[in-house]
Amino acid sequence: MKDSILRLRALEKQLYAYRYALNAIDFDAETVAPEGGAEGRAEACEVLSRASFDLLVNPGSAALLQAAAADAEDGQQAAEVRELQRQYDEIARIPAGEYAAFTKLVQQSVPVWTKAKRSNDFALFAPYLEQIVAARRAQARYFAPDRDPYEVFLDRYERGLTIARCDAFFGVLRAAILPLLAAIRDHGAPIRTDFLDQDWPLDAQKELSRRLLALWGLEPEHTLLAESEHPFTTEFWRGDVRLTTHYQPRDVFSNLYSVLHEGGHALYERHIDPALDYTAVAGGSTMGLHESQSRLFENCVGRSRAFLRWLYPLLRELFPAQLADVSEEEVWRAVNRAEPGLIRTEADELTYALHIMVRYELEKALLQGTLAVADLPAAWNEKYRQYLGVEVPDDARGCLQDIHWAMGDFGYFPSYALGSAYAAQAVAGLRRTMDLDAQWARGDLAPLRDALCARLWRYGSSREPAWLVRSLCGGDFDPRCYTDYLARKYTALYKL
Template structure:
């Protein structure tokens, strides 16, 4: 076949894959926002029908044949087409190893598990979710064996979210964090500085909090014509295309900071997706490259910008406007200290910047133990509670605030968590690099962060999935070094807690 025709077929394949991903993604989004509970079965049937075609497009014979012909003509392909073909081939090779019936069954399991997890979390009833979680773990282990029988299953899972990541690298990374952060956390808890955040736990009407979200999205430069915000139990971002990215948040009347930082976090994910290059728009490369790089962006905005002193000054101005009665007497210093209180807590997404990576480390250790077979799913709640006690010294009152708190496992994402800590560390190293050319603090204080975003767009966002995460990171920051992260945290919390 002529190269021109092969490329046309490739374009059609990518357009179809994108359309199916749009449709299934929208069904998911709808299921956690507006869909009535009773529609789950019907949605499951629809997903099963769509999954058949998704499977065929990823791993069907026609796809395999087209890709192998293109690989033979590799030398004649543009860099973008070549990368797209290689990525699709990788997916083809993996997916075809999963028998079609198992693939479809798994999609249906996830759809059902999502609903069961929702009810289980509300009722703090791990037992009702356990059989589903067990199936999800077992399926992931089986699939990992299909993908690469020579590799440890958990390494295969880690690699799916962050190419090149494995337990060896994770163990080393977490041990470096543990060494530096555990003594720092202990010093903070012994400090006589005890900041107060009670003013953040008063009643903040949700309709006003929605106005705050609008302001935050504007500050971040999120184009509302292409980025919408919804409300769900657990905040997340779902990109359909660079012209349609959805973020969600959860408003708590008596915890205004929860939604505030969720919006900034998810907004960081959205910026990345919205600013992938136009050249990649209709290819499989028009989305963020890995979970670690993605989290580096979301956590950069959430913590480095959002919990930094210059932003807190701006934020206070807006809060005074929206909640004058709550903010009377609150100073910049009080707000900055309040949003940076470091205290052992139960919920990962609400954990402070300093203790956060311990929450991640705990999940990493538990996932690894279940996948390696040294822990059963039914033992998870107990093991969870023991580790929280060991690392943070607190008791878990119920599973809703323990093992059931995250949506990742019910969504089949096993091996995802380390990316959160890795992303935080990537972000700190990016900050050091950014500071070489931009006065970051002054820029944030001015209220115009566009030069910072432009730097990230140029170094990270625009490249979509053109490069693997490690070389992409190294191209802007040099070799990865977690010391940037531990130094950043040490500087910040030493100052905050007068250590």
């Protein structure tokens, strides 16, 4: 191995150490740290992020990247240089002080968002959101001064995604989903839901979480399940992946599907090729691809009729009183019901994309400067009337419900809808050669894991996103695979 590659690997490992420390602080902040410790965490993150910035962005690193690009001897080494160069090009345009200050800002904003959501007080969070929007718009000008600021961040989360492509994608979904929702409203067979809102003991819910993670193949020696306000997954490295859930005493299925969703993220990170450890390509690729795995395990598997054959006896074992007079068929229909509501994370498969469209349009307007932060609650409420036909009673269940903007994650939301579409096409392709229903009905997820590892997981981000999308989907991406899947599922479910 040439000297430049050895020095590149040393740099990658140093950068990994800073990422690990920052991830540890973030995970601690969201799970067990006291609320009053936010300022100290913010100061520490500012120092660490500035040190990481200085480590990467300097003349020596620039020269090293140039030399390593010339000396790379295989595809992995070339991918490491390419990914690190991309990171360099992104942040080198931002003044170092602004880069570190932004890290501090989002560390300060998240606990304020948490308090604002709990107290239904948008005015408390608004000043932080205004600073975050201004900072992101300034960063977009540094990255690409002649490009739409929102599109700059779309591309960061989903390489190659443009506003035009995003608009076209949502257009396909809108044209299929809205008529299907109308048909369900007007002609759909009724679905029993009376058993959903009752007391579901938390001890039993926690045991359910443990059983589900074991079924997914997530070993306790490498994965940790904690609790947070907003469920998420953090990868420290391939051997240390942590996920969270939020238990609700009167809604067992909220936790159940959060665990399945976050478990999909964790599986991706757990199965990356060990040869990529501590390099710039060790993590999963785009957010759309990452969300494809969480949505696949949550919905394509977790809400399938076949999987309910395995799940139902477990639910009856853990909640015998709650499900004493509820059949397997009734549980399956209830967890798949299409019911326009307020909360994205609780949304059914059919209406989920509508929740994403609301966020897409609003965050695009915020970064483009056509929507002021002060006007966000009213704009949010109007979009929910327009797309989902529901009235938003308060900001806690409205524009304060998601953590993403508090973290500065503008351009992330479309990844959820793209991920759902990637997942549907991937499963359709796998069904051509695999009897997935028979496997899922007996709780056998190993063949699916093996197939996804071969198509996506093992590569980390060592391949270009476009290649990985084709590999996962089994060909060119076509959103109609997703809309066809929804049409088949909900036509059968509601006996249309």
